[in-house]
Amino acid sequence: MQIKRLYVKNFRNIREQEFCFHENVNVLCGNNAQGKTNLCEAISLCMGPSFRTSRQSSYIPFSLDNSKEKCVIKMWFTTSFNTDSENLIEFTICNNKKEIKYNGLAIKSALELYGVLKYVVFIPEHLNLIKGVPECRREYLDSVAMMQTPVHLKKLSRYNKALKNKNNLLFGINFGDDLSVIRPQIESWNSVLAAEGLNVTYGRLKYFSLLETIASQLYNELSGGEELKLKYYSSIFDSTELKCEEINGLYNEYLERLNSSFQRELKMRYTVLGVHRDDMNLYIDNNDVKEFGSQGQQRSTALALKLAEAEIIRQKDETPIMILDDVLSELDAGRQRFVLNHIINSQVFITCCNINDVKELKNGKVWKVENGIFTEE
Numbered sequence: 001m002q003i004k005r006l007y008v009k010n011f012r013n014i015r016e017q018e019f020c021f022h023e024n025v026n027v028l029c030g031n032n033a034q035g036k037t038n039l040c041e042a043i044s045l046c047m048g049p050s051f052r053t054s055r056q057s058s059y060i061p062f063s064l065d066n067s068k069e070k071c072v073i074k075m076w077f078t079t080s081f082n083t084d085s086e087n088l089i090e091f092t093i094c095n096n097k098k099e100i101k102y103n104g105l106a107i108k109s110a111l112e113l114y115g116v117l118k119y120v121v122f123i124p125e126h127l128n129l130i131k132g133v134p135e136c137r138r139e140y141l142d143s144v145a146m147m148q149t150p151v152h153l154k155k156l157s158r159y160n161k162a163l164k165n166k167n168n169l170l171f172g173i174n175f176g177d178d179l180s181v182i183r184p185q186i187e188s189w190n191s192v193l194a195a196e197g198l199n200v201t202y203g204r205l206k207y208f209s210l211l212e213t214i215a216s217q218l219y220n221e222l223s224g225g226e227e228l229k230l231k232y233y234s235s236i237f238d239s240t241e242l243k244c245e246e247i248n249g250l251y252n253e254y255l256e257r258l259n260s261s262f263q264r265e266l267k268m269r270y271t272v273l274g275v276h277r278d279d280m281n282l283y284i285d286n287n288d289v290k291e292f293g294s295q296g297q298q299r300s301t302a303l304a305l306k307l308a309e310a311e312i313i314r315q316k317d318e319t320p321i322m323i324l325d326d327v328l329s330e331l332d333a334g335r336q337r338f339v340l341n342h343i344i345n346s347q348v349f350i351t352c353c354n355i356n357d358v359k360e361l362k363n364g365k366v367w368k369v370e371n372g373i374f375t376e377e
């Protein structure tokens with residue numbers, strides 16, 4: 001996929017401007033709060049939900065009358081399957097009502113485009129993939145799997161529903177309740193959790209192996225020789241070398257582990273084992289990145305994961321757009337050069353504050369951004 005042109009009017013602090021983008025790297029450079037990320041968000045809204053968590057009412061500038069002024073974003077693009085024909089996405093908001101058209105036909109939601117028009121975004125919050133709680137890494141692995149196959153979402157939803165029901169049952173147990181009645185109910189939910197949990201585990205591991213191989217290679221190139229290793233930690237299985245022909249034995253093992261945790265769960269009042277307790281551990285030269293990695297190493301590791309995600313998408317079907325927000329800060333000169341000049345399979349949008357960070361860009365465009373106005377350098 002490649003964005004050819006973009007028209008933006010009355011979106012956040014961007015009053016009105018049209019852009020013709022470079023096919024490779026596009027750098028948006030300026031101080032904080034000038035509009036760099038706003039433009040990236042406008043791009044994302046044409047391909048799915050915004051990567052920001054914000055209200056729709058905040059899209060139109062506060063200085064304008066929402067009942068009279070209209071927010072308009074138009075994006076012309078080509079796909080990898082048909083590079084000769086341009087497509088058009090139109091995103092408009094008027095009177096706080098949103099309308100999206102794809103080649104002139106109205107669609108109900110940007111979610112209909114998500115997964116069809118694919119983009120991968122890196123924002124500073126993605127450092128939580130390295131420094132944050134295990135839930136961040138689990139959600140990331142699930143998002144990678146879901147982008148490849150929507151079936152993973154159904155399996156995960158069924159697991160989470162059963163987990164919620166079981167936890168409600170555990171939380172509601174009172175002193176003196178008849179455990180001979182409650183335990184069979186718990187074990188009934190355990191059978192559902194074992195079946196769906198095994199499905200979710202398989203889904204994660206299928207793409208984890210791809211992610212591990214690609215991210216390790218990218219990090220090695222990005223860092224100039226450091227070795228990145230990813231390891232999946234399962235709270236159920238001692239090994240992640242799971243084989244489909246052993247599925248009955250794995251189900252029984254999963255179920256046995258859950259059932260044997262009954263006394264511990266009575267004390268904790270929640271489910272203590274399962275895919276909702278799994279994690280992904282990351283190591284650079286055999287040292288835990290979360291504990292011992294520098295700021296630059298942690299940022300580089302998160303970036304390698306996002307670049308690997310884009311490569312997995314590209315290998316399967318469509319080349320995604322890449323949005324890299326504030327990615328260059330805390331990277332040394334060598335890593336900055338890699339980001340600027342070695343992402344060759346995607347159209348890339350990079351935001352930064354320091355023009356010196358992009359002085360070695362070899363193939364791309366640079367815009368200076370000030371008060372929502374973009375000037376090509």
